[in-house]
Amino acid sequence: MHRSLLAWLLPAAILAVWIVAGAAHWFAPDQLAPPSRVLAELGSLWQRGLLQQDILASAGRVLGGFAIALALAVAIGTLVGLNRTIERAIDPTLQAVRAVPSLAWVPLLLLWLGIGEAAKITLIAIGAFFPIYVNLVAGIHGVDRKLVEVARILGLHPVAVAMRVVLPAAFPSLLVGARIGLTQAWLFLVAAELLASTRGLGFLLTEGQQISRPDEILVAILLLAIAGKLCESGMLTIERRTTAWQDGLR
Amino acid sequence: MSAIRIDKLRVAFGDQPVLDGITLNVERGEIVAVLGPSGCGKSTLLRAIAGLDAHPLGTIAVEGDVGYVFQEPRLFPWLSVEKNVRFAARTPQERARVDEVLELTGLQNARETLPKALSGGMAQRTALARALVRKPSVLLLDEPLAALDALRRMQLQEALAEIIAAVGATAILVTHDIEEALYLADRIVVLRGTPATIALQIAIPPHKCRNRDCNLTAERSTLFHALSGDELRQEESA
Numbered sequence: 001m002h003r004s005l006l007a008w009l010l011p012a013a014i015l016a017v018w019i020v021a022g023a024a025h026w027f028a029p030d031q032l033a034p035p036s037r038v039l040a041e042l043g044s045l046w047q048r049g050l051l052q053q054d055i056l057a058s059a060g061r062v063l064g065g066f067a068i069a070l071a072l073a074v075a076i077g078t079l080v081g082l083n084r085t086i087e088r089a090i091d092p093t094l095q096a097v098r099a100v101p102s103l104a105w106v107p108l109l110l111l112w113l114g115i116g117e118a119a120k121i122t123l124i125a126i127g128a129f130f131p132i133y134v135n136l137v138a139g140i141h142g143v144d145r146k147l148v149e150v151a152r153i154l155g156l157h158p159v160a161v162a163m164r165v166v167l168p169a170a171f172p173s174l175l176v177g178a179r180i181g182l183t184q185a186w187l188f189l190v191a192a193e194l195l196a197s198t199r200g201l202g203f204l205l206t207e208g209q210q211i212s213r214p215d216e217i218l219v220a221i222l223l224l225a226i227a228g229k230l231c232e233s234g235m236l237t238i239e240r241r242t243t244a245w246q247d248g249l250r
Numbered sequence: 251m252s253a254i255r256i257d258k259l260r261v262a263f264g265d266q267p268v269l270d271g272i273t274l275n276v277e278r279g280e281i282v283a284v285l286g287p288s289g290c291g292k293s294t295l296l297r298a299i300a301g302l303d304a305h306p307l308g309t310i311a312v313e314g315d316v317g318y319v320f321q322e323p324r325l326f327p328w329l330s331v332e333k334n335v336r337f338a339a340r341t342p343q344e345r346a347r348v349d350e351v352l353e354l355t356g357l358q359n360a361r362e363t364l365p366k367a368l369s370g371g372m373a374q375r376t377a378l379a380r381a382l383v384r385k386p387s388v389l390l391l392d393e394p395l396a397a398l399d400a401l402r403r404m405q406l407q408e409a410l411a412e413i414i415a416a417v418g419a420t421a422i423l424v425t426h427d428i429e430e431a432l433y434l435a436d437r438i439v440v441l442r443g444t445p446a447t448i449a450l451q452i453a454i455p456p457h458k459c460r461n462r463d464c465n466l467t468a469e470r471s472t473l474f475h476a477l478s479g480d481e482l483r484q485e486e487s488a
Contacts, residue, residue, distance in 0.1 A: 146324050153300055153318045154338050164337070168328050245328040247366035 033215035038222065041215040055223065057199040058189055061117065062227075065124025066185040070178060072125070073132035080133075081140025081170070082162055091137070098130045102188060106195055120192035127188030131180035139173020140166055172243045179235040186228050201227075252313075253278045253388055253420035254299065259308035260445075261291070261298050267445035268294045272308070274439065274448065278387075281414060281421045283435035285428065285477060291446040292424040296390045299422070314387030317419070321393040323373035325365040325380075331372075332361040335379045347383050354413055355379040371402040378410070382417060389414065389421040395430065407433055428473050432466050440476045450476040 015035060021027060022034025033041070045051040076094075080087045105123055113119035143166050151161045193202020201220045208216030254276040261269040268291040276282050286292050298306040300318050325334045335352060339345040352358050355375040365373060374394055381389060395403045395410070411434055414421050425431050431438045435454055442449035452469055 146320070146322065147326060149302065150318075150320075150324050150326075153302065153316070165326065168326070171328070243328075245364050245366065247327065 029214075030212045031214055033213075033218060037215045038218045041213070042219045042222070045216075045219060051219075051223075054200050054204055054220075055227075057197075057203075058193065058201045059227070061120050061124055061192070061200065062182075062185045062189050064117075065121045065188070066128045066182055068121065068125040069128035069181055069185070070132060073129050073136060073177070073181070074174070077133045077136035077174075078140070078162070078167065081137045082166065087137075094130075094133065098134075102127055103191055106191065110196065115196040120189070120197065123192045124185045124188045127191075128181035128185040131184055132174070132177040135177025135180070136170060136174045139170035139177075142173070143169040172239070172246060175235070175239045175243065179232065179239065182231045182235060183228060186224065186231070190224065251278055252276060252311075253280070254313070254422065255309070255311040256299070257309040259295075259298060259306055259310060261294055261303065261306045262445075269298070269306075269441075269447075270445035271447050276420055276422060278313075278420055279418055280437065281423060281435045283423045283425055283431035283438045284441060285425060285431050285438055285473065286441035286446065287477065288426060290441050290444075292426075292441055293392050295441070295446075296392050296422060296424055299388075300390055312388055313420075315384050316388045316390060317381030317384065317386035318390045319374070319377050319381050319392065319394040321396050323365070323368075323370075323377040325368075325373055325376055327365050330362050330364055331357055331368070331376050331379075334365070334376055335383055338380045338383045340384070344384055347385065351379040351382045354382065354416060356409065369402075370398050371406055374398065374406065375409070378413065382413070385417065386419060389419045391421060391423045393424050393426065396426070403427075403430070410434065428470060428477070431473070432469060438469075438473060440473065442476070 018035055021032065022036075026032075042051070045054075076090065080091055080094075102123070105126055109119040109122055113122060147165055147169060148161060151165045156164065189200070190202040190205070193200040194206055197203045201224055204220035205217055208214065208220065252275040254274070256272055256274045259269055259272040259274075260267065272295065274282075284292050284295060294303065296318075297303045299310055299312060300316055301310075325331075326337060329337060332348065332352065335357075336345060336348050339348060349358075352361065355378055357372065357375055357379060360368070360372060360376075363372075365376070368376065374397075378394065391410075395406050398406060407430055414434075423431070423434055432454065437454060438450075438452045439448055440450040440452075441447070450472070452472060454466070454469065
């Protein structure tokens with residue numbers, strides 16, 4: 001009880017300052033809307049059915065991009081982590097691609113894939129791929145050699161060693177990567193939707209800015225915060241459930 | 251009939267020879283303890299027998315399956331005790347033996363326990379159970395009890411003696427503990443020197459002293475001298 005209360009202290013303080021700022025007219029109405037305006041706008045958007053569409057559009061893109069990234073990162077990361085030749089052949093290139101700032105991809109993706117869903121999902125997949133890949137490879141490299149030796153003494157085929165020892169041992173690293181990757185997916189979603197879209201939370205942000213509606217912008221920001229937080233705690237729950245065997249501090 | 255035959259074994263790490271001219275035959279059902287100072291190559295000998303380190307020179311012939319227990323339990327931390335043991339089972343017969351070896355090692359009440367919740371002794375029992383599930387004809391034990399406290403070590407020495415007798419395996423036990431070697435082995439082999447060679451072999455009387463009061467004073471002092479190097483110096487001066 002006390003611990004969860006502690007976590008609500010800062011949001012409550014921010015809300016209080018926000019209310020005071022609105023009531024005291026510290027900002028012009030077209031710059032900052034008071035919490036009551038934001039709530040009213042949220043209700044109005046919901047009733048008109050617009051908000052649901054935006055949420056669904058954004059969540060769909062995030063999940064789609066994340067799923068593609070996860071599948072690719074697990075496949076490529078496993079091969080790179082296990083095989084030194086594949087690592088030498090692929091990893092330097094991937095690291096170079098990783099070094100490209102995310103937004104640099106946008107013009108190219110728009111040129112290739114147009115402004116449709118494919119470009120957005122591709123951008124999100126690029127953003128989510130690298131944290132998963134990097135963590136999985138590091139996890140595989142960090143697997144205790146002594147455990148691999150046990151499997152070798154038992155005469156396991158290298159594929160069986162990978163499936164039954166290396167990947168289970170690297171699984172916690174994969175989950176850490178997936179959690180960061182999912183956060184990245186939301187980040188890249190906003191980048192994609194800010195630039196070209198007619199639906200989604202990022203679109204709500206641009207629209208709010210164009211028609212000078214800070215309440216609409218804040219609705220989008222609020223929902224993005226909630227979505228990010230939900231994903232984060234969902235992933236943490238999965239991590240805790242599946243890696244309870246770890247003998248760590250928590 | 252020998253279960254393990256080693257002839258003129260030489261193992262080197264780079265230019266550094268670790269073992270040289272090791273010739274050793276272990277009979278079926280025999281328990282051989284290998285004693286020697288730390289770092290002299292005792293573990294290297296076991297690893298060579300198990301085929302773990304590449305490129306040993308000479309001949310190593312082992313009859314049947316090998317079970318290996320390391321100094322650390324090396325359990326898979328994401329698997330329960332039972333699943334760690336089951337990990338080694340390949341056939342339906344071996345899977346059916348899981349219960350049997352869990353009982354043999356006194357783990358029947360810890361099946362679902364994860365390694366992180368095991369005591370050192372229980373973890374090492376699990377490692378032993380995992381090595382036993384294939385009914386290996388040869389057990390290679392690399393200081394399996396060295397990390398345990400004195401009381402647990404004595405308990406597990408007794409358990410180990412019973413278990414090895416029960417499964418009828420041939421065993422090579424690497425240890426640095428003279429008492430443990432005298433208690434468990436039919437024969438004691440002392441490695442010494444760089445590269446290590448067999449400096450001494452002592453047969454322990456066939457009745458096998460399976461009690462701790464057993465009088466092996468002469469063997470004890472021979473081993474003590476062999477390990478501290480006195481005996482070799484005496485031989486050289488003679």
